[in-house]
Amino acid sequence: MDAVAILILIIALVAVALVATVAGLLVSRRRKPEPLPNTHTGVIVRPPEEADQAPVEVSAPPATIEPEAPEAPAAPAVEKPEGTASRLVRLRQRLAGSQGALGRGLLALLSRDRLDEDTWESIEDTLLTADVGVAPTQELVEHLRTRLRVEGAPEDARSVLREELLNLVGPDLDRRLQVSGADGKPGVVLVVGVNGSGKTTTVGKISRILVAEDRSVVLGAADTFRAAAVEQLATWGERVGVDVVRGPEGTDPASVAFDAVKEGVDTGADTVIVDTAGRLQNKAGLMDELGKVKRVIEKQAPVTEVLLVLDATTGQNGLIQARVFSEVVDVSGIVLTKLDGSAKGGIVVQVQRELGVPVKLVGLGEGADDLAPFDPGAFVDALLG
Ligand SMILES: Nc1nc2c(ncn2[C@@H]2O[C@H](COP(=O)(O)OP(=O)(O)OP(=O)(O)O)[C@@H](O)[C@H]2O)c(=O)[nH]1
Numbered sequence: 001m002d003a004v005a006i007l008i009l010i011i012a013l014v015a016v017a018l019v020a021t022v023a024g025l026l027v028s029r030r031r032k033p034e035p036l037p038n039t040h041t042g043v044i045v046r047p048p049e050e051a052d053q054a055p056v057e058v059s060a061p062p063a064t065i066e067p068e069a070p071e072a073p074a075a076p077a078v079e080k081p082e083g084t085a086s087r088l089v090r091l092r093q094r095l096a097g098s099q100g101a102l103g104r105g106l107l108a109l110l111s112r113d114r115l116d117e118d119t120w121e122s123i124e125d126t127l128l129t130a131d132v133g134v135a136p137t138q139e140l141v142e143h144l145r146t147r148l149r150v151e152g153a154p155e156d157a158r159s160v161l162r163e164e165l166l167n168l169v170g171p172d173l174d175r176r177l178q179v180s181g182a183d184g185k186p187g188v189v190l191v192v193g194v195n196g197s198g199k200t201t202t203v204g205k206i207s208r209i210l211v212a213e214d215r216s217v218v219l220g221a222a223d224t225f226r227a228a229a230v231e232q233l234a235t236w237g238e239r240v241g242v243d244v245v246r247g248p249e250g251t252d253p254a255s256v257a258f259d260a261v262k263e264g265v266d267t268g269a270d271t272v273i274v275d276t277a278g279r280l281q282n283k284a285g286l287m288d289e290l291g292k293v294k295r296v297i298e299k300q301a302p303v304t305e306v307l308l309v310l311d312a313t314t315g316q317n318g319l320i321q322a323r324v325f326s327e328v329v330d331v332s333g334i335v336l337t338k339l340d341g342s343a344k345g346g347i348v349v350q351v352q353r354e355l356g357v358p359v360k361l362v363g364l365g366e367g368a369d370d371l372a373p374f375d376p377g378a379f380v381d382a383l384l385g
């Protein structure tokens with residue numbers, strides 16, 4: 001009898017231990033964060049999970065991805081953004097359409113049997129006409145002269161030109177958008193630029209990408225001069241499915257920006273994007289106001305990215321704007337819009353040189369998905385046609 005009782009007791013204990021082990025496994029598996037769904041559009045480069053070999057020239061603090069992946073929110077009924085592959089193919093085609101002339105012109109000149117002084121002068125003119133700028137043009141021509149004298153054959157011209165153009169554009173700059181904050185605060189992106197450069201459209205396009213990457217976004221309508229400006233952003237908000245913080249027309253833009261970031265902090269949003277009114281760089285009062293917007297935001301959370309939106313078709317004038325804006329708000333990235341039009345791509349080189357700040361995104365049309373990461377290789381290939 002005793003032996004049977006002991007046997008039953010042992011069997012019971014083993015069964016309990018087994019049940020406990022299986023339950024423990026299930027619980028610990030459930031606790032592991034789920035991987036983010038693979039909805040990457042390729043436009044926002046995700047911050048590194050660990051400090052990796054990322055270049056550190058850009059002064060923006062390295063953002064860290066939050067370890068606990070947020071539960072996917074109930075999907076709002078919004079349009080689905082275009083995926084990476086087709087977006088990039090389409091954008092490259094569009095870029096090639098508008099930029100090809102520069103590359104074709106240069107290649108035709110470099111393929112001549114004799115590269116005499118007249119030809120080199122024409123090459124310089126072609127580069128200057130494309131807004132490459134005086135210093136970079138001279139540098140490029142110098143390199144081409146040396147290399148083509150040594151490496152000779154005209155059939156090499158294309159690959160030599162490609163390499164040299166790529167060096168000029170800066171293949172190693174850190175072009176990632178800093179959309180993540182630290183210490184549980186949201187990343188804050190401040191979007192600035194002159195009138196009509198494409199700020200509001202860019203805010204809409206970026207938030208669409210962030211939402212597609214499962215990030216929660218709040219928009220701040222700090223362009224309080226015109227009711228229409230607020231409406232334009234509100235329309236983007238509805239379209240993308242994100243909250244837009246707005247104030248009555250004429251409110252102090254800094255207070256709307258403050259409220260937007262506060263909402264981002266309070267709701268635990270990943271990123272707050274603040275749209276600002278277009279302002280001319282030579283209007284001191286308006287530029288001061290922009291400085292104030294940034295300072296007031298930073299009472300809530302640090303601004304992680306200041307994007308200067310430049311219309312690529314404005315050429316040299318864009319450079320002057322870039323300089324002044326940079327003095328006031330410490331620009332950390334450039335969005336070059338309207339590169340699909342008659343823009344001259346050389347401005348990319350000049351503006352980066354001038355500010356020491358990389359072009360991070362390019363706008364290639366008015367559509368919601370017409371925004372791409374600036375990819376130096378693809379850009380140079382598009383230039384070469
Ligand atoms: N072709 C083309 N048009 C663009 C691009 N980005 C913006 N636009 C157009 O440029 C116009 C101005 O864009 P907005 O986004 O309103 O410009 P903004 O800088 O917010 O203007 P303000 O708020 O008035 O200073 C709109 O018609 C946009 O559709 C682009 O990359 N390519």
Ligand SMILES: [Mg+2]
Nearest residue numbers: 199200223229
């Ligand atoms: Mg606007």
